[in-house]
Amino acid sequence: MLAAAGITRHDVRYQVKGGRWRPYGQQTVAVHNGPLGLAARRWAAVFETGATIAAIDGVTALQHAGLTGYEDDQIHISAVHNHNTDRLSGVTTHKVIRRVSGELGLGGLPHPCPEVAAIRAAHWARSDRQAALILLMTVQQRLTTPARLAVAQRVVRGRTRRSFIRSVVRDIAFGVQSLGELDFARLCRSRGLPEPSRQVVRQTPGGRIYLDVAWDGHDLVVEIDGAQHRWGTAVTFDNLRQNDVALSGDRVLRIDVIGLRLETDRFLDQVERGLADRRFDV
Structure with missing residues (x-):
């Protein structure tokens, strides 16, 4: 680019030697001496x-x-x-x-x-x-x-x-919105569990809500809680939301992302038991 502007190698060497320009590598020169x-x-x-x-x-x-x-x-x-x-x-x-x-x-x-x-x-x-x-x-x-x-x-x-x-x-592409949901989807697949619906929309007395995953026909919902669910008033809103879902007839299992990593089998055992309580076609 300097050559295209008519600046020769001699010009570059002169400016560098004078401390006005600074070389970076073999092909690059900064036309100043700062960072x-x-x-x-x-x-x-x-x-x-x-x-x-x-x-x-x-x-x-x-x-x-x-x-x-x-x-x-x-x-x-x-x-x-x-x-x-x-x-x-x-x-x-x-x-x-x-x-x-x-x-x-x-x-x-x-x-x-x-x-x-x-x-x-x-x-x-x-x-x-x-x-x-x-x-x-x-x-x-x-x-x-x-x-x-x-x-x-x-x-x-x-x-x-x-x-x-x-x-x-x-x-x-199928709607996973968080790393916790992504982990959960892979773990369910490895267990041979039926594929859940993701980001399910429900209308409740408290308004429209989005559920992380749910199994149609099983009355079972799983909410994957990240760290933000423990901040400020998030717990209160989560409780209100869970109560609305439970009162509409669904069972709600809550899994925190740390727990999903530390107690994987125990949480998946609970999901499996929840699904076994309802007849389903695989």
Whole structure:
């Protein structure tokens, strides 16, 4: 870019030697001597990788698109060739075999669309749970839709946890709204329990409410409680809601997300007993 502006290597060396400019890696020069901001560091990562083959990707691309609440200090770059790209500290480069058709936005910092970035981030995550969280947050924050995420999952190739990501995207497409619901859906499936309906709408004297999961014909509802259910007046509203559901004839089982992890079998035993109390067709 400097060359296109008519600035020669000699000019760059002169400015750097004079302390007015500062080099970053082999391809990047800051035309000041202060620290680089976040956007500049992302550009530097792209330049050092190779502007014709690289793009910010994964969590970094999602953060660029507006993702909040997910911490990752690394700058993630994807490159379509096996290039020696780890030239800057704080930059992680991932090789991709090929780009998805039309994945990169036009103009500005090269980056894929959020659904493609989310699938790649899930493949690159350190754990299954982290991968699931990234996928859920991308949809929860409306950076993409479940339908677009499902399409991206079919076309973005990854080397890790393919089956897991496919199952998570399927659950999201069927209406799972939280990580607790996602865990619960997988655990029910592993037990061979019938598939519940998710985000069921009920009209009660207290107004319209949304239930996490329910089994039609069993009069059984399960509410998955995250940490926010213990804050402030949340307990009061949960109690009112549960009472309305119980008075309408449904049995309500409450499972907190920590308990689901620590006492998995005991909670699922209760769900199984609740379902066994009603005749159902699998």
